[in-house]
Amino acid sequence: MSSDQVATGVINLSEGDSSLVNEIKELGGEELMECIQCAKCAAACPMVLAGFPFFNKRIIQAIFLGLRDALLDDSSIWACQSCNRCTEVCPREVNPFEIIQAMRRVAIREFALPTLSIEGLKSLYDTGHAVYLAGAGNTRAKVGLPEKPPSTVANPEALKELQAVIRKTALADLGIIPMDESGVKETCEV
């Protein structure tokens, strides 16, 4: 089922995937079933103003209907700003932001993640920073700062420590990025 079909109101419920609800609950969206679709979250969501087809309320509705493919085919879940207005206003403590994050986790388990996220994860592993600009040494020097900030980029032992931590997480189990070889990335802006 495509996002176009959903956006135009054509939903074939017999194609719904009932296992999606449990997956979301297991991946951090524990309060999913508390949602009564009141739309208070939608009234506060920047994605609505920007015009994304799926925003907090509609993502939750799509999960209830088991519309896994529609959510995976559309980029909306990756546009969430994690601003948490929705979490603040939700009268049922659903934490809609957590549901969107959980849906991203579902997508990642099906390798349906944007290239930028893969690059961000690789950059995080290689340098310790998801946003990394290889030419920043000059920019930093221009304002009188050392070429590298006092982070993992200036401290190989700290970077090794961080990589050891990441290798013990689900990211390693999922095999989304190569971890056997490490080299400083050129540039990454997630």
Next chain:
Amino acid sequence: MKVGFFVGCNTAFNRPDLEQAVRYAFPALGIELDDLEGQSCCPSWGTMPSVDVVGWCAVGARNHTIAEEKGLDIVTVCGSCYGSLAESKYKMDTHPEIKAQVNEILKDIGREYKGTSNVRLAFYYLYHELGPDRIKEAVKYKLDGLTVALQPGCHTLWPSKVYYDKEEDPFHPRVLKEMCEALGATVGHYTRLIDCCGMGAMRSTDMEKSLKLVEKKLISMKNEVNPDLIVTGCSSCLIQFDTAQELLRSGKKINFEIPVLHIMQVLALCLGADPEKVTGLAKTDVSRVVNRILEG
């Protein structure tokens, strides 16, 4: 007084003039900064938090332990760092099972997350620990005669339950306003004050839609306040407002330019910092407003 400075990614690599502003302003106000050597990305939303809760918290916890070992709170100027670090702390502090799993991971690198350090946003820290009056006494230059429009930033406000530094009413934020007023500025109110600027995940996913949000905000600011300067509370908002205006002008969506600075840059200028070092990377033309500040 001493705090740990969490510089993050965007400030360190994209806007190190903002990093310099923090490095100037804190000591000038009598607060020592520790570099939290070996810190990493917070990690930001599109990476570890989108993969797994425990992995997100483990990367965050490693950063927390660096501050904890030194007995320091963490201060940052980036909304994403503030949000991610505060949320990972909240998750570990309220879910013993998450904390236990994280500490199992950290054991291998000889670290343990205890939960003893707070995550603070730089200007809230100064507001709460020093107060606007002491800051007012310390500055050499003021913003007298300048009208500013504010961009507080989403992550500094919500979800209020996870933050140490918070607003009484996060939908009607006052701290950034009071800081600017203490520095002498006139702060104009505009309808879209708490709207999102569109930076971050939205800009990475769909630039056109992201620009639509910042365009709406800029037009609201221009029509309702006509500010000399936009003051942001977040480094990501700074980058968005500073870089989007040229794109919007070339796309004939706006026909004006408003200079943009982060509150820590404004404060550093008022305390006497070298403008080249603390504002030298701005894309909008800030020279006129900087000169007005320095000329009093």
